[in-house]
């Protein structure tokens with residue numbers, strides 16, 4: 001990996017793309033877990049107290065990284081270490097969010113606008129407490145409480161959850177098991193087609209976790225949905241968006257692009273030229 005000039009984000013993008021192919025890991029791609037890293041780095045945001053969010057890359061510290069919801073994301077961070085070593089000028093907060101965006105597009109998803117400028121300074125008082133991220137075992141009320149806290153509406157929640165086209169659940173991370181779709185390294189609207197189009201049955205895993213399953217007729221592969229995924233289908237206000245995205249892949253891609261960008265920008269203030277203005281929150285904080 002060649003070193004780059006500070007600010008050469010295209011060079012970083014190229015190196016992220018090159019590391020996505022991981023034949024020994026999961027379904028052969030680092031892409032899904034990188035998307036999850038980007039989302040969890042940002043999804044701690046609380047609009048009311050203006051705490052959490054991707055600024056600061058707080059997951060490097062036990063207070064945030066040790067949240068059980070973040071189990072497994074060390075794999076994503078380790079994948080990115082050689083990139084950070086080669087392009088040492090990029091902040092972790094920018095690298096984690098950029099990796100998610102590059103992975104979505106490289107796996108066949110939409111281009112997502114991305115702006116740099118996040119800092120790795122962490123203000124102690126702004127580190128999010130554990131419990132800010134959603135619990136897959138719960139229902140629509142919980143999903144709304146979590147995402148309304150960040151400032152999203154019902155349509156945006158459904159679009160964001162379409163990321164479950166990618167990747168899988170691991171029994172040693174979340175306790176849930178399996179992938180949502182047959183081809184979990186290809187970004188598409190298949191998740192919505194399955195959610196709306198087939199019959200899901202409930203089951204309890206040996207570890208006591210409750211999830212939903214469907215055996216795909218062609219591949220005989222068992223696919224899964226979390227209780228929170230099913231909640232998008234059972235809820236009268238979420239369901240119309242699931243139906244819309246199942247029928248209209250282009251609208252899903254356009255909406256996902258917008259809302260994923262919004263997620264990664266939570267808590268970041270920019271001036272008219274796009275420069276981040278709240279990077280100096282170092283009071284009593286850590287400095288990487």
Ligand code: CCH
Nearest residue numbers: 032033035036039134135136160163167168169170173174
């Ligand atoms: Fe998710 N997600 N997610 N998710 N998620 C899991 C895996 C992925 C919830 C729970 C889980 C979003 C919303 C939600 C991804 C992206 C997004 C897992 C399995 C659970 C549990 C973890 C494991 O065992 O490894 C819940 C609950 C919600 C909302 O209520 C949103 C929003 C996004 C992105 C925009 C991706 C990608 C994965 C796959 C990760 C992998 O390692 O393959």
